[in-house]
Amino acid sequence: xxxxFFGEISLAGLAMGGLYALxxxxxxxxxxxxxxxxxxxxEIMMFAAYLFLAFAGGMEMSxxxxxxxxxxxxxxxxxxxxxxxxxxxxxxxxxxVVMVTIGIAxxxxxxxxxxxxxxxxxxxxxxxxxxxxIGDLYLAxxxxxxxxxxxxxLIVYLLYFRFSRGGVALRATASDQAAAYSMGIxxxxxxxxxxxxxxxxxxLAGVLVAATGGLSPQFGIIGLSVLVVVIVGGLDSILGAxxxxxxxxxxxxxxxxxxxxxxxxxxxxxxxxxxxxxxxYGLFGTHEIERV
Amino acid sequence: xxxxxxxxxxxxxxxxxxxxxxxxxxxxxxLFLLVFPFMADSYLLYLGCLVGIAVISTTGLNILxxxxxxxxxxxxxxxxxxxxxxxWLSVNTGLPFPVTLLLAGFMAAAxxxxxxxxxxxxxxxxxxxxxxxxxxxxxxxxxEWESVTGGMGGLSLEPAHLFGWSFQSDFMMYFxxxxxxxxxxxxxxxxFRTRIGRAFIAIRDRDISAxxxxxxLLRYKLMSFALSxxxxxxxxxxxxxxxxxxxxxxxxxxxxxxxxxxxxxxxxGNLLGGILGAAFxxxxxxxxxxxxxxxxxxxPNAPVFMSPMxxxxxxxxxxxxxxxxxxxxxxxxxxIRRFFHxxxxxx
Numbered sequence: 001x002x003x004x005f006f007g008e009i010s011l012a013g014l015a016m017g018g019l020y021a022l023x024x025x026x027x028x029x030x031x032x033x034x035x036x037x038x039x040x041x042x043e044i045m046m047f048a049a050y051l052f053l054a055f056a057g058g059m060e061m062s063x064x065x066x067x068x069x070x071x072x073x074x075x076x077x078x079x080x081x082x083x084x085x086x087x088x089x090x091x092x093x094x095x096x097v098v099m100v101t102i103g104i105a106x107x108x109x110x111x112x113x114x115x116x117x118x119x120x121x122x123x124x125x126x127x128x129x130x131x132x133x134i135g136d137l138y139l140a141x142x143x144x145x146x147x148x149x150x151x152x153x154l155i156v157y158l159l160y161f162r163f164s165r166g167g168v169a170l171r172a173t174a175s176d177q178a179a180a181y182s183m184g185i186x187x188x189x190x191x192x193x194x195x196x197x198x199x200x201x202x203x204l205a206g207v208l209v210a211a212t213g214g215l216s217p218q219f220g221i222i223g224l225s226v227l228v229v230v231i232v233g234g235l236d237s238i239l240g241a242x243x244x245x246x247x248x249x250x251x252x253x254x255x256x257x258x259x260x261x262x263x264x265x266x267x268x269x270x271x272x273x274x275x276x277x278x279x280x281y282g283l284f285g286t287h288e289i290e291r292v
Numbered sequence: 293x294x295x296x297x298x299x300x301x302x303x304x305x306x307x308x309x310x311x312x313x314x315x316x317x318x319x320x321x322x323l324f325l326l327v328f329p330f331m332a333d334s335y336l337l338y339l340g341c342l343v344g345i346a347v348i349s350t351t352g353l354n355i356l357x358x359x360x361x362x363x364x365x366x367x368x369x370x371x372x373x374x375x376x377x378x379x380w381l382s383v384n385t386g387l388p389f390p391v392t393l394l395l396a397g398f399m400a401a402a403x404x405x406x407x408x409x410x411x412x413x414x415x416x417x418x419x420x421x422x423x424x425x426x427x428x429x430x431x432x433x434x435x436e437w438e439s440v441t442g443g444m445g446g447l448s449l450e451p452a453h454l455f456g457w458s459f460q461s462d463f464m465m466y467f468x469x470x471x472x473x474x475x476x477x478x479x480x481x482x483x484f485r486t487r488i489g490r491a492f493i494a495i496r497d498r499d500i501s502a503x504x505x506x507x508x509l510l511r512y513k514l515m516s517f518a519l520s521x522x523x524x525x526x527x528x529x530x531x532x533x534x535x536x537x538x539x540x541x542x543x544x545x546x547x548x549x550x551x552x553x554x555x556x557x558x559x560x561g562n563l564l565g566g567i568l569g570a571a572f573x574x575x576x577x578x579x580x581x582x583x584x585x586x587x588x589x590x591x592p593n594a595p596v597f598m599s600p601m602x603x604x605x606x607x608x609x610x611x612x613x614x615x616x617x618x619x620x621x622x623x624x625x626x627x628i629r630r631f632f633h634x635x636x637x638x639x
Contacts (some may be wrong), residue, residue, distance in 0.1 A: 037417050088615045094417055095363045096614050099556055102549055103610030110603030118599070224424075231421055266432045269425040273410075276422050280414040 007137045009257045010250060015139065015147035017249020019205045022150045023222075024229040024241035025157060026201030032174040032236050033194030036086060037094070039101040042223025043108035044081075044199050045206025048074030049123065049215050050112050052207045056124050063126030071203045078199025082192050105220060113217050120216040127211060146208035153204055157197075158238070170194060174236065224265070225252065228272045234285020244283065306485045308478075325474070329466045337462040339578060344469035345530050346570035350554045351480050351563060352523025357552065358561035359484065360516040361496030362411055366423035368547035369430035370521040372540075373400045374528025379447040379538045380440060389452035389459070389468070393529045400525025401518040403430070408517030412510045415499070427548055434540040446539030449532060459533065469530050476523060481563055483519070492516050496561070553606070557613045559620030568621040576609070577602055 023041065030038050051073040055066035081104055089097045127145040131138055161167035172180040173190045181187055210219065229248045233240025248268050255267035281287045299305040309315045329337055353367050374396035381392040407426040411419055434441050441447065452459040452468065459465050483489040491512045494502035503509050532538050550573065558569020580602055587594040613620060 085611055085615065092614070092618070095357075095420070096556075096618065098363075098417060098420070099552065100611050100614050103553075103607040103614070106603050106607030106610070108607075110600040110605075110607065113600035113603065114597060117596075224428075227421060227424075231418070262432070262435065265428050269428045273422065273425050273429075276414050276418060276425070277410055280418055 004136070005257075006254075008139070009254055011134060011137050011139050012143055013250035013253030014246055015143045015249075016253055017246035018147040018154075019150045019209055019245075020226060020229050020249040021242045021245025022154050022205040023202050023226045024233065024245045025154060025238060026198040026205070027226055027230050028233075028236065028238055028241045029161075029170070029194050029201070030198035031230070032238075033170050034082075034086070034191050035094070036097050036101065037235070038198070039098060039223060039227075040081070040105040040108065040220075041198075041202050041226060042220030043105040044074055044078060045202045045209070045222065046112060046215070046217070046219040047077055047108050047206075048199075048203030049206045049210035049219065050116055050121075052210070053116070053121055053123055053215065056126065057121075063124065067126070067204075067207060070207055071200055074203025074206065075196045075200040078195040078202075079192055081199075082195035086195070087188075087191070105223070109217050109220060118217050120214055122214055123207070123211045125211065140212070142212040146212060150205060150208055153201065154242070157201065161238070166193060225268060228268045231272055231282055232275045234282025236286055237282065237284035240282055240284030308481050308485075322474070325470055329463055334462060337466055339575065341462055341465050341469050341534055343571045343574050344466075344473040345527050345534065346551075346554065346574045347473045347567050348469075348476050348530070349524050349527035349551055350558065350566040350570035351477050352520045352527065353551045354555050354558075354560070354563065354566040355480060355483070355492070355523065356516050356520035358555055358559075358566070359489070359496060360492040360513065361499075362408075362415070362513060362516060363417065363420040363552075364423040364520070365420050365545070365548045365552065366407060366427040366430070367524055367551045368543040368545065369427040370400045370404055370524035371528030371531060371547070372430055372434055372538075372543035373403045373521075374525030375532040375538045375542065376434060376441055376447070376528075377525070378529040378532040379449045382449045382452075382532075383447055388454050389533060390454065393526055396529035396532075397522040397525040400528065401522040404517040404521025404524075405514050407521075408514045411513045411517065424545070424548075427545060431540055431543070431545075434543070441540070444540060446537055446542070448537045451536065452533040462534075465530075465534055469534070472526065472530070476526065477563060477567060480523075484563075488512070488515060493561075550606075553610050557609055557620055559622030562620070562622040564625065565620045565622030568625065572621060573609075576605065580605065 023045065027038060027041050030036055030041075048070050052066050052070035055061045055069050056063050059066075061069075085100055085104060086097065089100055125142070127142050129141055132141050132144040133139070161170060169180070169185045169190050170193070172183065172185055173187055177187060180190075206219075209222065225248065229244045230241055232248060233242075233244030248271070251271065252264045252268050256264040259267075275282065299310075304310070309318060328340060332340065349367060349371060352370075353364060356362050356364050377396040377399040378389075378392045381387055381395060382389075387395075407423060410422050414422055435444055437443075452465075457464070459468055484493070491502065491507045492515075494505065494507055495509065495512060495516075499509060528543075531542070535542070554569040554573040555566060556569070557573060558567065559565025580598060584594045584598045617623060
């Protein structure tokens, strides 16, 4: 076995996993606050990436202005989706809400094809291009810098949810909605903010992932990988999302490099199936006790 | 106006058709289905066959999702199992089509039981994701098990044949697909008059309560999976005979979503809803195609926008129905019926 090759692949996989962790964080924030499984997260990422393409490519803005604008656009999209389509579904069965997010995903794909056509696109490159070496191992610069940006934002998020008022409100709502209400927390606002912040994390990751791998209306398929991540980690566990994100990213890349691209999905879904059978609530998720 | 619709026996309460009016309209509908192929052009026949296949598969998914409350995103995978079974059997054995179709149904049912096994341990959305995983694995097997499935190129098969007849045209296939669809929907309606069907509904309403009432959860959940995948397998088998080529890309994830959407748009837990939903979701894209070709002389760009429009309409239908009409087309249908029943009074 070529350890050098394995090391480089693993490194790329771990960096990719960092981005998965960021997306999964966005997913978990939305799930924790609103109990909605968001199948549209891949499409929200895609939409933000296309916005970046429009700002940086079409309008020729500097990438460092276009990036925040695109991420802002993605977060606003998340907020609007929550206000107009998720809130009316409050109290409906989870499957109905999931189907709404699937419907939203389809609408977003259609919109993107409508505006930017179905052809694959390349994002203007904005990350430094010098190769990165960690020890002797080479890492593609786009992935490395993408990882760094993602990790930085991830840490900001974790600190924010640990210490800020908004973060406490979110965690209070997640643990007991009625109690949160009676303590004067504006739960509606928390719901909306959860979607905004969740979409923000996803949007940023969307631009970074699209910068390394290109962009097309099929980009949203990445949402399936994220789904695996959050199920393996536990739907309501931020720690689980981080660990599972890195692990699944690594596994996917290694499986793809050694067996071929068609093995990426089956490899991760195999892990998913095993986890579902032995620990249905994920590695770190809360086990819900059901009463009649 | 109809009054005095009180039932005095359980048999009357359980009956599929409660009034003679219903029997009359159903008879008329059957007659319409019979004469339809002789009047319709080839395009309408093609649509009729498509709707028939969709009705079978949607009814199957309705049994599982609408009546038993188990969400499945693996319907396309089960249909694929049925289609590949038919294709393989007809290429390698040359059995007549009733046998291959039946085997396709049983094969899909076996796979369905296998996929359903975790359903006792995981439920709700976790189960949906488990079936999604099953769909991914099945797609992988279709694409990679080349000695059996022919890999990405897939399998092509001869037209279905029986007693020297060859079911090559859509006209002939119509007489296979539509009677089967009618038969299978009636069979499903009958299932819900038996203990098994009642057990499904009890599990949907509250699985823990159902278990306390003495319903063996694992057994009935697996039965529901088997029955539902049997329907999917038959639909897949018909799909194979209809298109006469089966590839892994014939059964993508979006197809599973399509059938789930058909169940929701039609009305979950309502057989009539499944039929309406299947027909509606199949015909909307076709209507859009007609609209596009009508618009092309005025807007030459129209065909370019058709595929994105389709995606948007598909999504908007799902979202719109769930928000504004959660009981689906079946509820609209009942509202119209109620209007005529109660006329001249307001309902």
